Amino acid sequence: MAIARIDVPKTAKRGEIIDIRTLISHSMETGFRRDYLGAPLPRDIITGFVCTYNGVEVCRAVLHPAISANPYLTFSTIATESGTLVFKWSGDNGFTFTESAVINVV
Numbered sequence: 001m002a003i004a005r006i007d008v009p010k011t012a013k014r015g016e017i018i019d020i021r022t023l024i025s026h027s028m029e030t031g032f033r034r035d036y037l038g039a040p041l042p043r044d045i046i047t048g049f050v051c052t053y054n055g056v057e058v059c060r061a062v063l064h065p066a067i068s069a070n071p072y073l074t075f076s077t078i079a080t081e082s083g084t085l086v087f088k089w090s091g092d093n094g095f096t097f098t099e100s101a102v103i104n105v106v
Contacts, residue, residue: 004024004097017076025070031045042093
């Protein structure tokens with residue numbers, strides 16, 4: 001199970017550069033560790049992240065096994081209009097998690 005924290009300004013001026021921060025809690029497993037019997041633990045990591053702003057992609061990240069557990073991502077975009085930012089994480093074993101935030105542009 002994953003839990004996401006998203007920090008998006010509630011309001012912004014049109015044309016303003018806004019900072020967006022995301023943190024997702026996920027029990028990452030690199031696939032390199034072994035259990036108490038010596039059998040390898042299967043890899044289970046977040047491999048991708050996409051953020052769209054009113055349906056337009058503004059950020060994409062491809063993540064690899066070297067990424068830390070609970071990946072923290074920060075990026076900037078320009079506030080063009082009021083709307084919704086949709087955040088989607090994907091990973092091994094069919095993992096997907098989606099969250100959204102609303103921004104009001106004045």
